[in-house]
Amino acid sequence: MDWGLFVQLMINGLIVGALYGVVAMCFVLIYKASQVVNFAQGEFVLIGAWVCWFFLTKYQVPFFVGFLMTLAFMVAFGILIQVVVLRPMIGEPVISVIMVTIGLSIIFQALMKWAFGVFAQPFPPIFARESVAILGLEVRTVYLVSLVASLGIMGGFAYFFKATRMGLAMRATAFDQQVAQSLGISIRSVFAMAWAISAAVSAVAGVVVGVVNGVSSALSFIGIKVFPAVILGGLDSIVGGVLGGIIIGLLENLAHFVDSQWLHWGNLIEVVPFWVLIVILMIKPYGLFGTRDIERV
Amino acid sequence: MGERTATPQEPLLTVEDVSLAFGGVRALTDVGFAVERGELFAIIGPNGAGKTSMLNCISGRYRPQKGRIRFQGRDITHLSPNDRANIGIGRTFQNLALFGHMSVLDNIMVGRHHLLRNNVVTGALYWLGGARREELAHRREVEEIIDFLEIQHVRKATAGTLSYGLRKRVELARAVALKPDLILLDEPMAGMNLEEKEDMARFIVDLNEEWGMTVVMIEHDMGVVMDISHRVMVLDFGRRIALGLPAEVMAHPQVRRAYLGVTDDEAAPAAETAQ
Numbered sequence: 001m002d003w004g005l006f007v008q009l010m011i012n013g014l015i016v017g018a019l020y021g022v023v024a025m026c027f028v029l030i031y032k033a034s035q036v037v038n039f040a041q042g043e044f045v046l047i048g049a050w051v052c053w054f055f056l057t058k059y060q061v062p063f064f065v066g067f068l069m070t071l072a073f074m075v076a077f078g079i080l081i082q083v084v085v086l087r088p089m090i091g092e093p094v095i096s097v098i099m100v101t102i103g104l105s106i107i108f109q110a111l112m113k114w115a116f117g118v119f120a121q122p123f124p125p126i127f128a129r130e131s132v133a134i135l136g137l138e139v140r141t142v143y144l145v146s147l148v149a150s151l152g153i154m155g156g157f158a159y160f161f162k163a164t165r166m167g168l169a170m171r172a173t174a175f176d177q178q179v180a181q182s183l184g185i186s187i188r189s190v191f192a193m194a195w196a197i198s199a200a201v202s203a204v205a206g207v208v209v210g211v212v213n214g215v216s217s218a219l220s221f222i223g224i225k226v227f228p229a230v231i232l233g234g235l236d237s238i239v240g241g242v243l244g245g246i247i248i249g250l251l252e253n254l255a256h257f258v259d260s261q262w263l264h265w266g267n268l269i270e271v272v273p274f275w276v277l278i279v280i281l282m283i284k285p286y287g288l289f290g291t292r293d294i295e296r297v
Numbered sequence: 298m299g300e301r302t303a304t305p306q307e308p309l310l311t312v313e314d315v316s317l318a319f320g321g322v323r324a325l326t327d328v329g330f331a332v333e334r335g336e337l338f339a340i341i342g343p344n345g346a347g348k349t350s351m352l353n354c355i356s357g358r359y360r361p362q363k364g365r366i367r368f369q370g371r372d373i374t375h376l377s378p379n380d381r382a383n384i385g386i387g388r389t390f391q392n393l394a395l396f397g398h399m400s401v402l403d404n405i406m407v408g409r410h411h412l413l414r415n416n417v418v419t420g421a422l423y424w425l426g427g428a429r430r431e432e433l434a435h436r437r438e439v440e441e442i443i444d445f446l447e448i449q450h451v452r453k454a455t456a457g458t459l460s461y462g463l464r465k466r467v468e469l470a471r472a473v474a475l476k477p478d479l480i481l482l483d484e485p486m487a488g489m490n491l492e493e494k495e496d497m498a499r500f501i502v503d504l505n506e507e508w509g510m511t512v513v514m515i516e517h518d519m520g521v522v523m524d525i526s527h528r529v530m531v532l533d534f535g536r537r538i539a540l541g542l543p544a545e546v547m548a549h550p551q552v553r554r555a556y557l558g559v560t561d562d563e564a565a566p567a568a569e570t571a572q
Binding site: 165168169171172175176178179180181182183184185186187 | 356357358377378379380382383387388390394396397398399403406407408410471472475
């Protein structure tokens with residue numbers, strides 16, 4: 001047993017899990033507000049990372065400026081996708097909307113490969129110090145920043161939904177669109193806003209992962225990993241999404257530890273989240289925090 | 298009630314020859330009426346007569362195929378439901394439609410949505426941007442509404458946990474919070490016991506008289522309708538069959554036949570007891 005590796009992997013799991021949580025939150029946000037299961041969430045992550053990389057390497061802008069430009073771009077991008085592609089789909093069968101988002105995902109994948117190539121590209125170095133020592137553990141600065149960013153985003157979401165006018169409008173819309181409209185809330189702008197926030201925040205996750213591992217089309221794997229996370233938490237619970245993300249992050253690293261120490265099957269880290277997904281769907285079909293559909297006869 | 302008909306100004310709400318069909322089903326056929334400012338107007342009729350369809354046309358949920366709806370002199374036929382709410386048309390729903398997971402206070406604050414001006418950024422600068430002042434002003438107004446509807450004791454409670462009568466009251470409070478000029482009430486007293494009905498009737502009359510809101514309501518309880526409404530319109534199979542003062546409408550033979558299920562020969566003696 002190598003306890004050093006164990007601790008390292010658990011910290012890894014927490015950090016990656018927090019990132020999953022952030023993307024899961026974005027996924028839930030879109031689902032809650034507009035009842036769209038967005039299979040292109042992973043591509044939002046990917047596009048955000050590539051766009052930021054593009055600003056940083058081609059225009060040599062400072063990281064902070066490039067990051068803000070990326071956010072602005074993603075907000076516009078999210079609104080564009082909602083207005084052009086998904087607004088006409090309102091009222092269409094769920095399966096059609098799902099096919100559209102899968103289509104979007106494939107198109108964006110190809111588009112990104114075409115525009116930026118198939119090889120992983122490293123971000124220019126951002127932090128002066130590669131790593132800092134915390135309690136005797138060497139932690140890479142980017143990991144630390146990514147954890148802080150994730151927590152910051154979660155706090156921001158909580159504030160947004162609890163204390164702002166738009167947040168309240170979004171909660172109302174998620175609950176009952178008709179009633180929300182009768183109270184003067186514009187459903188269109190709520191939908192557009194949900195997509196804008198979701199795209200921008202996903203991009204933050206993309207940038208963080210990109211800074212750590214470099215940018216490549218493999219980044220959209222986060223979109224796939226997010227499904228077990230949101231199913232675990234319950235499709236329509238934002239807190240559930242966060243917790244689900246962290247649990248999945250921890251679980252896959254735990255699986256990796258078990259694998260590397262004893263089993264030596266290889267690649268357990270990739271599969272375990274989906275085993276968990278299947279088991280959860282069998283035991284708790286609505287996830288940990290999801291709303292149960294009650295059928296009254 | 299004669300002084301109202303004497304006002305020279307344009308009616309608050311005018312519905313002109315509205316027709317609405319769902320496929321082959323004609324929900325409304327050439328229905329027209331006008332509601333004066335300050336009036337308490339009731340729509341009655343048997344089930345499936347098109348009462349709620351009419352209300353939905355006014356609130357913007359349905360678009361009539363034919364006809365026009367004018368509010369404060371402006372054609373609103375093609376306005377979206379949320380825009381109509383913003384220019385002063387509030388409504389409640391026949392089935393309870395509260396935001397069940399939110400507190401009573403939050404439910405009512407959603408009703409203030411279009412009146413709140415602060416956004417995420419100014420809201421974050423709570424102390425600087427006037428957001429605090431705005432919030433306080435709104436809270437005062439909301440408290441006033443809460444006091445008026447006598448729901449002080451449940452203001453922090455989760456809306457979904459309240460009793461039926463209270464929920465109906467909170468729903469009314471939420472619509473009132475919009476500060477509408479015209480409030481549409483879809484069966485505000487359905488499923489209530491006698492005491493709750495009396496309370497609700499009192500609230501509606503106060504809304505109309507003290508708060509100056511024009512009320513259009515659908516109600517099945519004939520006693521309440523006769524007692525509190527100024528004028529009554531009767532719909533049957535999507536057509537307007539009578540419109541006038543409550544007593545006039547009740548005496549109308551077609552109304553008696555359609556709504557009360559009374560045949561013509563019975564109608565004469567029954568009309569006397571109604572007055």
